[in-house]
Amino acid sequence: MTDGIRVEQVTKRYGQQVLFADIDLHVQDGEFLVIVGPSGCGKSTLMRIVAGIEPVSSGRVTVGGRDVTHAHPGDRGIGMVFQDYALYPHLSVEGNLAFGLRAHRVPKDVIRQRIADTGEALGLTDQLKKRPGQLSGGQRQRVALGRAMIREPAAYLMDEPLSNLDAALRVQMRAELIEFHRRTRGTVLYVTHDQVEAMTMGDRVAVLNEGEFAQIGTPSEIYERPATVFVATFLGSPRMNLLDATAHPYEDEVELTSGELKWRLPRKGLPADLPESVRIGFRPESVHARVDDGTPACPLAATVSYRENLGNESILHLRDSTGRPIVARLPPRTGPRDGEHATFQVPLTDLHLFGPDGRACWHGIELAADGQPLPWSA
DSSP states (O other): OOOOEEEEEEEEEETTEEEEEEEEEEEOTTOEEEEEOOTTSSHHHHHHHHHTSSOOSEEEEEETTEEOTTSOGGGSOEEEEOTTOOOOTTSOHHHHHHHHHHHTTOOHHHHHHHHHHHHHHTTOGGGTTSOGGGSOHHHHHHHHHHHHHTTOOSEEEEESTTTTSOHHHHHHHHHHHHHHHHHHOOOEEEEESOHHHHHHHOSEEEEEETTEEEEEEOHHHHHHSOSBHHHHHHSSSSOOEEEEEEEEEOSSEEEEEETTEEEEEESTTSOTTOOSEEEEEEOGGGOBSOOOSOOOEEEEEEEEEEEEEOSSOEEEEEEOTTOOEEEEEEOTTOSOOTTOEEEEEEEGGGOEEEOTTSBEEEEGGGGGTTOOOOSOOO
């Protein structure tokens, strides 16, 4: 067992500008961890620091338990897969795969065997004599992955490797990368701005924003229990609905008022220091035409502005009585028509409350954590 990848108290400065300060991250041995965040948040810079392409201002980086903070990129035991493939166009697939091994003076018979094994593992056996220009985008990406894989590195770094592929090929390559990780159980640090890649591929997801990790957890943890408003709205498409509200505590319940909405929550389970000013969050798929399973729900009166029919689902764009936009995701061919007024239902277990500082203070899913029927109803 190795120790995976550790970033410890790393700071990166450009002159007087601090991109991130004292940042920590641990990619566990054999884990596929995805860093996701908006453009300019520092995710690719952090990747380059781990790779040794970018120096740290302070802090420490270890790979497989070995301090590589000041080691040359080629001496870190890391395999890199880049966004632009970075293949040598004048070399064959075989030559690209062998290049790094030859540079490290690996014996020829070992190189031949590793090329054969890598080509078979990635479905490239019939392409070994071709040059990159003769390959499809997906095949070139496999060669880039094979070049990293053939050196048997301690860890893999992948910097938005699918961003140059079309939509259909991205789906295919996501599946291939997932299968690659399941087969090799390698340690993978993967950077992307695509939340679908993050949610479908990562064992854990690290959400980076303005040089800080807003939350690190499994995809389900981050989606169901977002730590901040930023995480809640960054992950999920369409984004989470947010309504400014005032909390009025009573003996057994708390009433949330927002415009003409008056929603009542059981006092039990809510934090004792619940702030007066809160933001109510609920995802589009939590807005139902009706709730038939007995789950307590809050009524939401709104008018349909327009709908997007996507075949497998309908996205309804609503306006409440104050004109605030709300988005609902419903099964296809269901719900009211454009211009119609209706009352929707939002289950209490699907609500989230955020304080004035943007941090989560309650998630409704906790109401049903024990799987028992809820005794309280709206």
